[in-house]
Amino acid sequence: MSSVADLSFFALVVEANSFNKAAKVAGLSTPALSKKISKLESELGVQLLHRTTRRLSLTEAGETLYQHAATINKQVTEAIGSVSHYSEQLSGNIKISVPTISGELFLAECIAEFCQQYPEINIDVRLENEFVDLVKEGLDLAVRTGILEDSSLIAKPLIESHWVVCCAPKYIKQHGQPDTVADLVNHNCLAYTYQAKGANDWRFSHNGKAESVKVSGTFATNNSQALRKAALAGYGIAYVPRCSVYEDIEKGDLSVLLSGYQARSLGVYAVYPYTRYLPTKIRLLIEHIKQGYEQRQHYF
Known part of the structure; x- marks a missing residue:
């Protein structure tokens, strides 16, 4: 059964008035293109082109088909153009x-x-x-x-995104500073509950080995700003994305703990x-x- 592509090839041959030129435009070999046109003629049961060594000419049936094929080609081009701008438009x-x-x-x-x-x-x-x-x-x-x-x-x-364990200097002054992951069990750890898992299971890497500790504390929240403010106020130790407390660390309002451990990322x-x-x-x-x-x- 002939297709829109077959009609497009036929129109291309007519407009180029040459199988060789049309084949180059279509990206096909000349024999392959000629075979497609012959197949189209066979399926339609009519001759569309008079072929000689010097020129091509349309039969009456070919002339009629070309008028329709040219219209279809134009419609296809317009249809593609009408949607292709959606991928390119900056609006x-x-x-x-x-x-x-x-x-x-x-x-x-x-x-x-x-x-x-x-x-x-x-x-x-x-x-x-x-x-x-x-x-x-x-x-x-x-x-x-x-x-x-x-x-x-x-x-x-x-x-x-790299994480840090941090707290306010006044918390350290009041409660001391944890030197190892295991020491965290003796501190008030503020849980960041927005994450799917791990709010109270703090994981690290140390000397190439994974370490984790189950922490507990009096305050938990799914909001990073609320957690940051609780840590700044000296209420406990937080394990949070570095970006959320970077400026506080730079100003000295929060201190990074357990720097010898590799925090999560x-x-x-x-x-x-x-x-x-x-x-x-x-x-x-x-x-x-x-x-x-x-x-x-x-x-x-």
């Missing part, structure tokens, strides 16, 4: 979900800067830590920390639903966000 809407720490630290400003560069793009930013269903929620993109479990999503690495990723054709505006936004993380590498 429209983007819905993105970002984690609260990075969002409050710099991503909100970073994304607003992107909007200024591309004023035809409108971005709706949600600050949340839960790994929501992107398709169900109608999200184009998410920035997430940790291991990606949904195989239907694509994850592009942005940065590695988690990858930060730009995540989006699987697609063969990632829109240019999404690709550019991911690149912009990645640059934003890289410019603040010292925070992480």
Whole structure:
């Protein structure tokens, strides 16, 4: 059964007035193209072209078919053109979900800067830590920390986020300083409960070996800022992403503990639903966000 492609090849031969020239445009060998036209004639039961060594000419049936084939070619080109701009256009809407720490630290400003560069793009930013269903929620993109479990999503690495154990100097003055992971059981440890697991099971690496300790404390929260403020007030020891307390550590308001141990680290990723054709505006936004993380590498 003849197809749109067969009609397109036929129109190409007519317009080039040469099998050799048409074959080059189509990316086929001349014999292969000739075979396609012969097959089309066989299926239609009519001769479309008069072939001589010097020239090609259309039969009456060929002339009629060419008029339709040329119209179909034009319609196909227009149809492709009508949707191809969606992958290239730098306008429209983007819905993105970002984690609260990075969002409050710099991503909100970073994304607003992107909007200024591309004023035809409108971005709706949600600050949340839960790994929501992107398709169900109608999200184009998410920035997430940790291991990606949904195989239907694509994850592009942005940065590695390192954690620290820290507390206020006055806590150390009142309760002493833990020198080993095991010492943490004797301290008031503030739990960061937003994570799926490990809020009270603090894991480290020491001399190439994994170590962990089950901690306890009087205060737990799923909000990094609330945890930070509790630590700054001297109420206990926190195990948090370095970026959330970087400035406090630099100012001396919080002290890093157990520096001889390697704390946990988690990858930060730009995540989006699987697609063969990632829109240019999404690709550019991911690149912009990645640059934003890289410019603040010292925070992480």
